Amino acid sequence: MLHWMYHLKIVNQMMNYRKISFILSLITLIFINGVSARQAREDSPQVAALKRSLEPVMALSLKEIVALVPEASGSTYIGCPNCRGGAQDLNVLTWEYGMGEKVQCRFCKMTFPNATFPNNKQKVIVAPSGTKQVYNYYEDPQGKAYYFEAHAWYERWKWVQKVAAQFTDLWEATKDPAYADRAAAILGRFAQVFPDYAVRFDYPSRPLQFFAANQKWPYEGLQPYRGSKWNWWGYSDIPLDMARLYDRLQKGYDWKRMDQLIQVKTDQKIVSDLLLKGYDHAAANPEIYTNMSPGMYEDMIAVGKIVKDPRMVDDGLKRFNAFIEVGFFADGWWKEGATSYHNQTIGNLGNVVRAAELDPATMPFYKKATDVSKQAILPNGRKLPINDTWAYERTPGKGTDQTVSRLWPALGNALLGTGTGKDQIALNINWSGNYGHSHYDNGSIILYASGEELLSDIGYTHTKYRGATIHTAAHNTVVIDQKGQDAGTVEKPVTGRLKYYDDTDEHVKTIDLDASPAYEIAKTYRRRLVMVHAAPGRDYVVDLFDVEGGASHDWFLYGMCEEEGDLKFSIAADKKLSTLVPEWGGNKMPKNQYDVDLKGTRFHSYSFLRDIQSGNTNGYWTATWRYAQSGLRSHNLSQTGTEVYRFRSPSIRMAEEDNNKLDNYMRNGIMQRHNGGKSSFLSIHEPFTKDTWIDSVYRREDEIIVKYKLNGKQVVDKINLSDNKVSVSSSAGWSYNSGTPRTGIVEGLDQAAGKWSLKLDQAVTKVAYVRLDFPGGDTHYYPVSAVEGRQLKLKDDPGFTMKNGQIKYHTFPHTKYEGILRYTVFEK
Ligand SMILES: [Zn+2]
Ligand SMILES: [Zn+2]
Numbered sequence: 001m002l003h004w005m006y007h008l009k010i011v012n013q014m015m016n017y018r019k020i021s022f023i024l025s026l027i028t029l030i031f032i033n034g035v036s037a038r039q040a041r042e043d044s045p046q047v048a049a050l051k052r053s054l055e056p057v058m059a060l061s062l063k064e065i066v067a068l069v070p071e072a073s074g075s076t077y078i079g080c081p082n083c084r085g086g087a088q089d090l091n092v093l094t095w096e097y098g099m100g101e102k103v104q105c106r107f108c109k110m111t112f113p114n115a116t117f118p119n120n121k122q123k124v125i126v127a128p129s130g131t132k133q134v135y136n137y138y139e140d141p142q143g144k145a146y147y148f149e150a151h152a153w154y155e156r157w158k159w160v161q162k163v164a165a166q167f168t169d170l171w172e173a174t175k176d177p178a179y180a181d182r183a184a185a186i187l188g189r190f191a192q193v194f195p196d197y198a199v200r201f202d203y204p205s206r207p208l209q210f211f212a213a214n215q216k217w218p219y220e221g222l223q224p225y226r227g228s229k230w231n232w233w234g235y236s237d238i239p240l241d242m243a244r245l246y247d248r249l250q251k252g253y254d255w256k257r258m259d260q261l262i263q264v265k266t267d268q269k270i271v272s273d274l275l276l277k278g279y280d281h282a283a284a285n286p287e288i289y290t291n292m293s294p295g296m297y298e299d300m301i302a303v304g305k306i307v308k309d310p311r312m313v314d315d316g317l318k319r320f321n322a323f324i325e326v327g328f329f330a331d332g333w334w335k336e337g338a339t340s341y342h343n344q345t346i347g348n349l350g351n352v353v354r355a356a357e358l359d360p361a362t363m364p365f366y367k368k369a370t371d372v373s374k375q376a377i378l379p380n381g382r383k384l385p386i387n388d389t390w391a392y393e394r395t396p397g398k399g400t401d402q403t404v405s406r407l408w409p410a411l412g413n414a415l416l417g418t419g420t421g422k423d424q425i426a427l428n429i430n431w432s433g434n435y436g437h438s439h440y441d442n443g444s445i446i447l448y449a450s451g452e453e454l455l456s457d458i459g460y461t462h463t464k465y466r467g468a469t470i471h472t473a474a475h476n477t478v479v480i481d482q483k484g485q486d487a488g489t490v491e492k493p494v495t496g497r498l499k500y501y502d503d504t505d506e507h508v509k510t511i512d513l514d515a516s517p518a519y520e521i522a523k524t525y526r527r528r529l530v531m532v533h534a535a536p537g538r539d540y541v542v543d544l545f546d547v548e549g550g551a552s553h554d555w556f557l558y559g560m561c562e563e564e565g566d567l568k569f570s571i572a573a574d575k576k577l578s579t580l581v582p583e584w585g586g587n588k589m590p591k592n593q594y595d596v597d598l599k600g601t602r603f604h605s606y607s608f609l610r611d612i613q614s615g616n617t618n619g620y621w622t623a624t625w626r627y628a629q630s631g632l633r634s635h636n637l638s639q640t641g642t643e644v645y646r647f648r649s650p651s652i653r654m655a656e657e658d659n660n661k662l663d664n665y666m667r668n669g670i671m672q673r674h675n676g677g678k679s680s681f682l683s684i685h686e687p688f689t690k691d692t693w694i695d696s697v698y699r700r701e702d703e704i705i706v707k708y709k710l711n712g713k714q715v716v717d718k719i720n721l722s723d724n725k726v727s728v729s730s731s732a733g734w735s736y737n738s739g740t741p742r743t744g745i746v747e748g749l750d751q752a753a754g755k756w757s758l759k760l761d762q763a764v765t766k767v768a769y770v771r772l773d774f775p776g777g778d779t780h781y782y783p784v785s786a787v788e789g790r791q792l793k794l795k796d797d798p799g800f801t802m803k804n805g806q807i808k809y810h811t812f813p814h815t816k817y818e819g820i821l822r823y824t825v826f827e828k
Helices: 008-032 037-043 045-058 062-066 148-174 177-196 240-249 266-283 293-306 310-327 339-355 364-375 466-470 659-664
Strands: 103-105 121-126 132-139 199-201 209-211 406-408 413-418 425-430 444-449 452-455 478-480 497-502 508-514 524-535 538-548 552-558 566-569 575-577 610-617 620-626 631-637 642-650 666-675 678-688 694-700 703-710 713-720 727-730 734-737 740-752 755-760 769-773 779-788 791-794 800-803 806-809 816-818 822-827
Touching: 045 148, 062 177, 103 148, 132 148, 148 177, 148 240, 177 240, 177 266, 240 266, 240 293, 266 293, 293 310, 293 339, 310 339, 339 364, 413 508, 413 524, 425 508, 425 524, 444 538, 444 678, 452 631, 478 538, 497 769, 497 779, 524 703, 524 713, 524 727, 538 703, 552 678, 566 642, 566 666, 631 694, 666 678, 678 694, 678 703, 740 800
Parallel strands: none
Antiparallel strands: 121 132, 199 209, 406 413, 413 425, 425 444, 444 452, 478 552, 497 508, 508 524, 524 538, 538 678, 552 666, 566 620, 575 610, 610 642, 620 631, 631 678, 642 666, 694 703, 703 713, 713 727, 727 734, 740 755, 740 822, 755 791, 769 779, 769 822, 779 791, 800 806, 806 816
8 A cells, every 4th residue: 555645844835835925916916906006016015025035036147047947856855864853854954045056954954965974976867858967966884875966956946936936926016027037037947947857756765766757657666656757746746836927927928038048939838848748747647546636636727727728627627526436435534534634635625626616515525525624623723633643733722612522434433522611522532444544543532621632642743653653552542462453454444333322412422332343353342432521621431441352452541742741540550661562572663654563573562662660450540640731530440450551652742753852752651451361441531620520430230430529519420331231320410321222124225305314114213323234244323314204314425325235335435235234223
């Protein structure tokens, strides 16, 4: 499977750049409508500032400007051979105008090349035009190449495009052709040199490779889009930004002014040798519908419109239409199940919609997917950090006022939530499978309460510890026999079976997940969560994890990533251990993000557990995390013979993508180990702000008793989790019952005019959800909008059709079933 990397920083840079030019265009528009427009434009502070910043470039002759355009392909990915700071060879070595062919490390500030790291090697490429392109580079004693010079070219390539945009802005504001000349010269020069740009394979931690400049896909040994000509990734080979500048210059610039400097008909040359050539290279790759694809569709449509080539526009639209069906779950999630990638994909699809001037109202599925982006957040505005999601992606101050529960049954994720303002609580559980950018985290929970992410999932990183962050052992779930969960595929999915879900009660929200597909060896791997809302800011979670299969079961719980805080146990755990890596486990430490080892024979994930202390328990004990603003106490009702551990492990988030800082920030974690084939881990998690508030937790026969005070009065809650049922009764005057199951056969699925209705074999009472039990054991849960006797009206498109015993999903992962479809409803 391909590993898709998401380059947020680059995307951000590009977006900022587009945003800036948008703002400048806006200013221009406003002034044009004014009375003395020309005067105002020229005198505006923005225009003056832009003029000042461009002064050094403006001082150059047009010939010197032309020489700023790199004549050969640059290279993006390069690390620092001196300090090895940063991560994934990206944004480590910097360049700015005036540095020539030198680059500087952002971390240790060393400038390259130098006497210690000289250009000691050379690569010569003869381009199609016959031009010799010389790449000087440094090769270290291990044979790793550092293309400092080519990296400076790449940075200059980016910079000179930005300069061209700024000159276009100035021309539009002042109508002074001297500015447009500079933009036109840059564009024209690109059109001259682009056909000679070698196709390259430019990838972190891998050697830079070159292919002939006129060679299109395929490239030996490379996946589609990995050979690139314009940018570092083939998806971005259509120069949309340059096309936009060309389009703006077309509105009044006299191209004859380029006849001497570039050539006669420079404008046509830009179209044929830059824009169309870029399209030809990108479009030659096979269509594989990834999260990067919509960006390319936008480029095809937008550039196609600019150069008036309907072939390009049609190509982009055709791919766009197929994309929606190929890559989304029925509940609107992008198949990779990572919020960052979902948002990226939806954002780029939005750009396609705008470029093609489509009407979103005619695309209900697009709206559903857009809603997911808005809903998959924690109360503080952070993107729900499941799978490869950047945990720092959030808009400060853009949190939610109220948390409501969300169920995404097709993806395999549920968020139980309640509360308003500072009392919001969100408990997330994930079983999203492995369809790219996934973590091996079936059954793992995230708990947000008291204004913070008390139980975290690290999220995404490009640092060398990435292998640890995606491993089961970095998640709040159970590890069997010290090995990671199985890796799933479309053919053999590793997801989960939702057995029960209920978010309709004011006091109790509950979920029952069979996550056993996670481990082939597991007979049982089941987590039941009961979130009890006693009063605003008084919530607790009953957490029962049953496991059977394998010899040892390690139940993990990790505290906050943002703050290490203080962790205290109620029992002695003072035996110091140097490591928890089993004898067979590998003790190597990873060198980069690709050093991933789920089974642990080379890089065992337990080598990230440091300062380990252990103890034993035969029953009740607590672990309490205290932070500056919040805390969490876990009351554990452990089985006899449970070993307990506490440790520190890298929290990753705070290191801000710098490999050299990964060991500076830790989080406190605990682990319970139970051996003997069958385990039952029962805990009650109690979030608090300043002080703990639960008085006692204990078990009496089949019941869990939780005692606390509300308004000075003692309250006793009794929770019963036996027999596949959940009941809670509180002395505060309320009770909850999960209902009585009723099972039968689904006789048909009617679909008409955007409405979906299941025909059952018997009448049922009013329910909020229906569980569908597919042949082979898969389950899916659907919200019900109304019950009319035997007709169960669904709120939404279930994502499948049913005809003559054939059940077929038209949404990802396009599963087909044959046989009887059963349903289960829980009547209360
Ligand atoms: Zn450095
Ligand atoms: Zn994770």
